[in-house]
Amino acid sequence: MRRMRLGLVMLAMAAAMGALRQSPAASPLDAAFAKYWDANSPADAARAAANIVRTAAPFEEVHARLQRGRVYTKTPPTGSIRGRRGRFEYWLNVPPSYDAARRYQVRFQLHGGVMRPDASLRGDGAVRLAGAEQIYISPAAWSDAPWWSETQLDNLRSILDTVKRAYNVDENRVALSGVSDGGTGAYYVAMRDTTPYASFLPLNGYVLVLRNPELAVGDMFLNNLRDKPLFIVNGGKDPLYPVDLIEPSLVHLNSGGVSMVYRPQPNAGHDTSWWTDVKEEFESFVRTHPRTPLPDTLTWETSDTHTWNRAHWLIIDSLGTTPGDAREMPDLNRSLGFEVFRNGKSGRVDLARTGNTVTAATRGVKEFTLLLSPDQFDFGRNVTVIVNGRTAFDALPEKSVATLVKWAARDNDRTMLFGAEVKIRP
Numbered sequence: 500m501r502r503m504r505l506g507l508v509m510l511a512m513a514a515a516m517g518a519l520r521q522s523p524a525a526s527p528l529d530a531a532f533a534k535y536w537d538a539n540s541p542a543d544a545a546r547a548a549a550n551i552v553r554t555a556a557p558f559e560e561v562h563a564r565l566q567r568g569r570v571y572t573k574t575p576p577t578g579s580i581r582g583r584r585g586r587f588e589y590w591l592n593v594p595p596s597y598d599a600a601r602r603y604q605v606r607f608q609l610h611g612g613v614m615r616p617d618a619s620l621r622g623d624g625a626v627r628l629a630g631a632e633q634i635y636i637s638p639a640a641w642s643d644a645p646w647w648s649e650t651q652l653d654n655l656r657s658i659l660d661t662v663k664r665a666y667n668v669d670e671n672r673v674a675l676s677g678v679s680d681g682g683t684g685a686y687y688v689a690m691r692d693t694t695p696y697a698s699f700l701p702l703n704g705y706v707l708v709l710r711n712p713e714l715a716v717g718d719m720f721l722n723n724l725r726d727k728p729l730f731i732v733n734g735g736k737d738p739l740y741p742v743d744l745i746e747p748s749l750v751h752l753n754s755g756g757v758s759m760v761y762r763p764q765p766n767a768g769h770d771t772s773w774w775t776d777v778k779e780e781f782e783s784f785v786r787t788h789p790r791t792p793l794p795d796t797l798t799w800e801t802s803d804t805h806t807w808n809r810a811h812w813l814i815i816d817s818l819g820t821t822p823g824d825a826r827e828m829p830d831l832n833r834s835l836g837f838e839v840f841r842n843g844k845s846g847r848v849d850l851a852r853t854g855n856t857v858t859a860a861t862r863g864v865k866e867f868t869l870l871l872s873p874d875q876f877d878f879g880r881n882v883t884v885i886v887n888g889r890t891a892f893d894a895l896p897e898k899s900v901a902t903l904v905k906w907a908a909r910d911n912d913r914t915m916l917f918g919a920e921v922k923i924r925p
Contacts (some may be wrong), residue, residue, distance in 0.1 A: 605670055669789075
């Protein structure tokens with residue numbers, strides 16, 4: 500039992516030290532990477548990354564090591580493990596057959612009933628809605644920290660980062676699902692922090708609950724739902740969110756370009772009695788919709804340029820109108836001539852990449868950053884960025900080890916590495 504409670508941070512440290520011991524005469528770069536893999540958090544990794552830069556190692560060597568990733572311990576705890584991050588607890592369920600040489604799919608499962616004041620972790624660690632063999636993460640939410648809060652966005656990110664430091668997670672197969680309030684929370688996360696997740700699966704939830712002014716969720720941008728696929732289930736006899744209530748919003752989203760699979764359950768109430776009938780399709784959806792870490796098309800809208808202003812390789816830095824703003828951008832926040840969410844000032848970027856050329860349409864954005872990956876762009880040729888019909892950038896990208904390790908430390912992701920930044924001012 501004591502072994503089951505071993506901290507995930509200690510496991511990550513053991514893995515990194517094991518990697519260092521494999522080389523009896525470690526080079527400066529080996530030593531720098533051992534400290535980097537030993538980091539407990541993105542902040543610690545950022546400090547350790549400075550040692551990698553100081554070695555003056557070639558860009559290609561650093562990139563290759565980051566792609567290979569850390570060496571994982573082969574004897575971590577499995578089964579139900581109770582974790583904690585500050586005041587936030589969570590259940591972690593790891594398959595008994597866990598093999599550190601294999602990358603594992605992860606499912607976040609968000610519970611309902613979040614407006615209760617009790618912050619204690621629910622259940623005994625058993626997986627609700629168990630499906631395919633994978634790692635399950637079941638965090639806790641309550642009235643002071645509901646799923647539709649920035650504290651929970653940060654919490655989910657931090658839990659995933661901690662788990663990735665101890666277990667071999669497939670970064671492109673992290674799905675986020677939830678039931679009831681957890682389903683509504685899945686919509687919220689999709690509109691605020693899309694980058695880490697492959698798909699969102701709201702069950703018995705309703706996106707328009709987030710319009711309730713008592714929830715104080717801040718600005719919500721339905722356009723951001725275009726970036727990831729949704730798998731949606733609602734019950735026909737649900738007294739809270741029946742299919743007759745929620746279907747018009749789904750028709751609106753789908754007609755506006757949101758990819759979704761919708762499976763209404765005509766005889767179900769506000770419950771998951773349908774799980775055995777839906778489970779196989781649910782898991783097939785997750786399996787067949789892995790994340791594209793470096794997507795060729797993106798759309799992102801925000802009113803906050805300090806926190807949730809990023810989608811993969813796009814960051815919105817500064818808001819404000821410009822003379823060249825795009826005049827027509829299809830807007831999911833408009834329905835029948837009315838605003839769905841009453842948002843404040845915002846900025847939006849829609850972009851598409853073909854080869855080394857990026858074409859962007861912007862509205863209300865004074866500056867944005869493109870993070871360039873050598874796995875997506877040819878760094879030996881000019882990168883051209885065309886914004887609202889005008890060329891805003893046309894030059895060779897300046898690849899940098901400092902940039903490479905900065906974003907690697909933040910993302911902790913072997914498949915999403917950025918070696919250059921380009922600032923664009925429309």
